[in-house]
Amino acid sequence: MTWTDHFPELKKLPEPSQSMVERAGRVVSLPAGAVVFGPGQPPQNYLLLINGTVRVHQLSEAGREIVLYRVTAGESCAMTTACLIGDEVYQAEGVAETPIEAVALPKAAFDEAISKSPEFRRFVFAALSSRMTNLFKLIEEVAFSRIDIRLAQRLLDLAGDSDRVPMTHQQLASELGTAREVISRQLTEFQRRGWVATSRGALTIVDAAALRQLINAR
Amino acid sequence: MTWTDHFPELKKLPEPSQSMVERAGRVVSLPAGAVVFGPGQPPQNYLLLINGTVRVHQLSEAGREIVLYRVTAGESCAMTTACLIGDEVYQAEGVAETPIEAVALPKAAFDEAISKSPEFRRFVFAALSSRMTNLFKLIEEVAFSRIDIRLAQRLLDLAGDSDRVPMTHQQLASELGTAREVISRQLTEFQRRGWVATSRGALTIVDAAALRQLINAR
DNA sequence: ACTGCGTCTGTGACGATGTCACGGTCGGTT
DNA sequence: AACCGACCGTGACATCGTCACAGACGCAGT
Structure with missing residues (x-):
């Protein structure tokens, strides 16, 4: 059993994509309350959450904050994906709400998987677009x-x-x-x-x- | 001269990607005020704007609205991209603010170009991630x-x-x-x-x- | 149990923003 | 000239955000 078992979409990848992704990822653990990423940092890894939840929130200068979304088990982090692809730094903060286990796929391996596996690409970008949809909903709620x-x-x-x-x-x-x-x-x-x-x-x-x-x- | 001249990033695509993209796209024109896309529709084409600007805004049930972003010449529409990739329907409305000329790349050709050309992929996803960054900024402004x-x-x-x-x-x-x-x-x-x-x-x-x-x- | 002490919650006053209901003004059309 | 729709100004009030402060609650140390 490998960590891809936690991600049905990845488990269905045809060979050799699956073993490539499996080998490149490292499983990491963090305690509850750990800051997974923060504003200003560039992302190093593509993140896939196996266990626990991560809260992603925006901080204002005045100290106020708003929760943008949560990443739950089996999902990837949209902000990390976007920053990784666009070579940008994080704008928001990600905090582990529970102890978490996640797979970290280094940027180089991520790029390679993206380019070589259409299925992996679909998995990544479907997640991204679905989160984008959520953000539009959030904007509407905050505004109206x-x-x-x-x-x-x-x-x-x-x-x-x-x-x-x-x-x-x-x-x-x-x-x-x-x-x-x-x-x-x-x-x-x-x-x-x-x-x-x-x-x-x-x-x-x-x-x-x-x-x-x-x-x-x- | 072809329409790819308007998109420096695409103009640099190596053959045969460039001619593939060039042949598949149709140039369309719309008058100012035309509704380019609206809520509930599924996108049919990937859109690249050659001339003019498109305003993308969210509508509330109460009749209020808020501008999410503008697409200007040389850019692609993030919402269209996200919906196309994720197979979702539009949540917002796009309106031509000026007479516009755009290139419409049918979904099938878009998918093919994405899978065959790493450069095209980079162009598409860099645009997507940069727009996502803007949305986080917008949320902060609306909220705080x-x-x-x-x-x-x-x-x-x-x-x-x-x-x-x-x-x-x-x-x-x-x-x-x-x-x-x-x-x-x-x-x-x-x-x-x-x-x-x-x-x-x-x-x-x-x-x-x-x-x-x-x-x-x- | 008693005492501090930090965190959490309640509340009044007031400023900023949103809603509602008007009425007035401007430009173009008949 | 008269009309009419779009645009703008304004008062009254509701909702939401900010500030200041007080009381209540739980925990640590004694």
Whole structure:
């Protein structure tokens, strides 16, 4: 068993592409909280995530931040791909949210794989274009959506299957690119309506249906 | 002389790539105001702009809009590229701002050129990654920048070498993804300070230095 | 248990931006 | 001249961001 088992699309590569990619990649591990990449650095490797999640966020000079997207197991990092191809430096920061395992494919091997394997190329650029689509959606939300709706969406998303969101108000504010006070007020209101229950450093979704209804209204 | 003369990067392609690309592309013309592509459509062709500019903007359900970027002569459209590669439909709208001439390369020929010519590939993906970089910048501005600063930047940008911006307040609002009233108030203030002179459907920049200073302050 | 101490949360005041509802002005057409 | 649609100005109010500050909570050390 090799690391390509984690990436169904790569596992289907015809030989000799697959073994080429397998041999060139090194598996690396990082602890939760590690900075995977940061603004100003040029990327050295193409990254494929095997385990864990990486949060990619933009930082403003004023200290505010907004989450651009998350990279989850089985995905590659769009910003790394774009910078690698365009020979640019990172603009955003990537932070491991959990302990992670990833495959690092050196730039030279990446270039070679891109040029020699149409399937690998499709895998890389399909991921890139899908992330680009997400970014357009994000722009629309930041520019035009009300904060209560965005918060409701994000809470449901972060809770996943559970009903628990183990984050502080400040962290939620950073998710949406807004200020802590704004989140505090919205959550107070959500709680008043019986939609969530708050506690220090976490909250519980009580009435998910109501949150979904808020999102779909107007 | 062929249309590849308009694209220095393509002109340098080694044979037989260049003649392949040249033969497959058709030159098309559209009048100013024409909708080049719109939400929900799948792209049919890779587009290279020879003359004119195309404005690509996102529309919200509420009728607001924001300009994502412009495609100018010698460039390709990032959204078209991304959708073509990822087999997705357009999310935004592209409108010809001037009469345009463009080269349309059918999807099949595009795929073939991508796979057979490393140089063409580099040209395509460098453009894509550079546009992606711009989008991150846009997100930061929308999320964190004050509207007066964004307006000043955009005015200087739209004026170019001249000092004239022939747009209505509504059009400027659509550039920045805000409301007309907001622009009206900002321009009233700019005029009060003697930085611009307004007239119906256009404005003139009187003190570009002051606008630049506003941008660089804080 | 008591005491600090840093982090997290709540809140009022106010500025900046978005929304709504008007009314006035300008240019071109009939 | 009269009309009409597009463009612009403005007040009132809602929402969101910023600032300042206070209280509450959890943890460490005693």
